Amino acid sequence: MTLILSRCPADDGYRMPGEFEDHDGCWMIWPERTDNWRMGAKLAEKAFTAVAEAISRFEMVTMCVSGRQFVNARNRLPEQVRVIEMSNNDSWMRDVGPTFVINDQGRMRLVDWNFNAWGGLDEGLYFPWDQDDLIPRKIAEITGVDRYKAPLVMEGGSIHVDGEGTLITTEECLLNPNRNPDLSREQIEDHLKRYLNLKKIIWLPRGCYNDETDGHVDNLCCFSRPGEVILNWTDDQDDPQFPISKEAFEILRDASDVRGRNLKVHKLHQPKPVIISAEECQGVDLVEGSIPRQVGDRLAASYVNFYIANGGLVMPLFGDPQDQPAMDKMRELFPEREIVGVFAREILLGGGNIHCITQQQPKT
Amino acid sequence: MTLILSRCPADDGYRMPGEFEDHDGCWMIWPERTDNWRMGAKLAEKAFTAVAEAISRFEMVTMCVSGRQFVNARNRLPEQVRVIEMSNNDSWMRDVGPTFVINDQGRMRLVDWNFNAWGGLDEGLYFPWDQDDLIPRKIAEITGVDRYKAPLVMEGGSIHVDGEGTLITTEECLLNPNRNPDLSREQIEDHLKRYLNLKKIIWLPRGCYNDETDGHVDNLCCFSRPGEVILNWTDDQDDPQFPISKEAFEILRDASDVRGRNLKVHKLHQPKPVIISAEECQGVDLVEGSIPRQVGDRLAASYVNFYIANGGLVMPLFGDPQDQPAMDKMRELFPEREIVGVFAREILLGGGNIHCITQQQPKT
Numbered sequence: 001m002t003l004i005l006s007r008c009p010a011d012d013g014y015r016m017p018g019e020f021e022d023h024d025g026c027w028m029i030w031p032e033r034t035d036n037w038r039m040g041a042k043l044a045e046k047a048f049t050a051v052a053e054a055i056s057r058f059e060m061v062t063m064c065v066s067g068r069q070f071v072n073a074r075n076r077l078p079e080q081v082r083v084i085e086m087s088n089n090d091s092w093m094r095d096v097g098p099t100f101v102i103n104d105q106g107r108m109r110l111v112d113w114n115f116n117a118w119g120g121l122d123e124g125l126y127f128p129w130d131q132d133d134l135i136p137r138k139i140a141e142i143t144g145v146d147r148y149k150a151p152l153v154m155e156g157g158s159i160h161v162d163g164e165g166t167l168i169t170t171e172e173c174l175l176n177p178n179r180n181p182d183l184s185r186e187q188i189e190d191h192l193k194r195y196l197n198l199k200k201i202i203w204l205p206r207g208c209y210n211d212e213t214d215g216h217v218d219n220l221c222c223f224s225r226p227g228e229v230i231l232n233w234t235d236d237q238d239d240p241q242f243p244i245s246k247e248a249f250e251i252l253r254d255a256s257d258v259r260g261r262n263l264k265v266h267k268l269h270q271p272k273p274v275i276i277s278a279e280e281c282q283g284v285d286l287v288e289g290s291i292p293r294q295v296g297d298r299l300a301a302s303y304v305n306f307y308i309a310n311g312g313l314v315m316p317l318f319g320d321p322q323d324q325p326a327m328d329k330m331r332e333l334f335p336e337r338e339i340v341g342v343f344a345r346e347i348l349l350g351g352g353n354i355h356c357i358t359q360q361q362p363k364t
Numbered sequence: 365m366t367l368i369l370s371r372c373p374a375d376d377g378y379r380m381p382g383e384f385e386d387h388d389g390c391w392m393i394w395p396e397r398t399d400n401w402r403m404g405a406k407l408a409e410k411a412f413t414a415v416a417e418a419i420s421r422f423e424m425v426t427m428c429v430s431g432r433q434f435v436n437a438r439n440r441l442p443e444q445v446r447v448i449e450m451s452n453n454d455s456w457m458r459d460v461g462p463t464f465v466i467n468d469q470g471r472m473r474l475v476d477w478n479f480n481a482w483g484g485l486d487e488g489l490y491f492p493w494d495q496d497d498l499i500p501r502k503i504a505e506i507t508g509v510d511r512y513k514a515p516l517v518m519e520g521g522s523i524h525v526d527g528e529g530t531l532i533t534t535e536e537c538l539l540n541p542n543r544n545p546d547l548s549r550e551q552i553e554d555h556l557k558r559y560l561n562l563k564k565i566i567w568l569p570r571g572c573y574n575d576e577t578d579g580h581v582d583n584l585c586c587f588s589r590p591g592e593v594i595l596n597w598t599d600d601q602d603d604p605q606f607p608i609s610k611e612a613f614e615i616l617r618d619a620s621d622v623r624g625r626n627l628k629v630h631k632l633h634q635p636k637p638v639i640i641s642a643e644e645c646q647g648v649d650l651v652e653g654s655i656p657r658q659v660g661d662r663l664a665a666s667y668v669n670f671y672i673a674n675g676g677l678v679m680p681l682f683g684d685p686q687d688q689p690a691m692d693k694m695r696e697l698f699p700e701r702e703i704v705g706v707f708a709r710e711i712l713l714g715g716g717n718i719h720c721i722t723q724q725q726p727k728t
Contacts, residue, residue, distance in 0.1 A: 067430075079365070
């Protein structure tokens, strides 16, 4: 498939649609690293399978899996999930995968960002990341679409768009010197605008408390539709998340989108702090170079880290009293979609959640 | 994709088309084993690239390649060739790949045969062959088609069909005890008939002289169209190939196909014996368990080992005086197709030729 170097999607009339627009399917990667996923990744396999099964009720799911795990994944996943061999360094398709862009004629291409494992050799989460970085190229071949190569280190989880030309991101991540140290804020904005066909970028200062991605926006805040966003929230003023959410709320409330609308901000109350137990720490391979999991560490649990599917929405649950109010709130915000909850503590233990392990392919 | 165990293509109205029928594309595997392909497989890469390039002028080519070689293959192959990651033990897509079957409504499924590396632990060509055996399953996932699992050890190169219900094969291969020792000739016939939707099987005793596949028919004889076959031939009565070709000629001449037609047999004269040189022997990894290449060994060179593409035909050349007459003969036999020759000695050194490294996907 053609590699397009000299042009970008905005030149050619391609845009990144909102996640709430129609999909042709969803891409995921099978969990495998036993230095990140405890108990030989068997518990993560179960959680990823539950997510894939839930999404596959609404749209086609393709699970990418290393050659070593192909047969195991194929045998564990429901028949309707497509399983394709693809080498990887871990299982965060949101961050390593391509961003699909479409034009008005319903044609699709993809943007292939640079990936450096959330910070490269400067506080990145693992080394090497060479196989992750090839994934957009391989998906371009499988889907038969042309590929733009963007000169920017960027993970899919660090952005959300409304599909009309507005993007939300965080300074903590995109301006972090461990991503694009040689680019100014203006240069980064310019790349985002050209590669995603945007006119307006809303910057939030920080992502969720203790989020090891350097504050990906997709754990904090997302568009439910153009003009409306959902924000991870807490009413507990003593929680370190409180000032982060409050600051984001005020910025979003005062922001306008590409069409000049003031954003409507829906607060989604977080669960109680999710703390790693001693048992959960013990099942991970002890190796140098991986982020250690420490007993008592707080994980960045947020209901905002959900995936919007065709006619459905798959959201994380934590076995928390807030689970039910959160699902009720989502039913209210997405009355046209079936809301499916998946117990996701095991995914959170690996460092992310349902949105982080999925990547939508828009309808063409 | 669905695995169909209890039924077979004949039950469901699916048949294997002739190779001369229309295709949606061609599947190949990138050469990589340095104990089979000399000089780090670099010369084979060049030959496989020439074959892929030639076929891609007529139909889409998908090159499957291990994760290790993905980037190299992608960079060496022309842009129009699709490159997909797929683990493998070697590069013989004809033999390890699926047999695609279609029905009258234009739907496709595939047959997944058992593969044991041309003889398993009893004179097979390498061990292990576990990744080769998974290839039909992986292609089923990529193409999105349902898969019949056939209870038969069988390589695609050991059969040729006319698409109307007639098959040609060799006793040397299919009745070899290193393939299906527990099945009788009648049981093997029955499986072939049920899984390929056949009514008539023509058995030739032996394949080409010194063919390490145990006499695959695709190096000796193939259908050019229903009712007509092309046979590897020599007029040299002292050549050990002579009695093999003569015997096959007499059987074919006297045989009738599923429609009761007598077969028309076209003789295609072989090149002079192709002998491995000292230089060619030296560039292969020295390991136990691979078939040794010995200086002076004769390779089973045959022009019959060609690939029929949409509107084209890609045939092996050997730098032999017979190359030109062979191409002329093929132009006469396939006046509606463009005949493209590819210098194929390097593929032959690995143990096969152009037909052995390709597998057509019929048009749906």
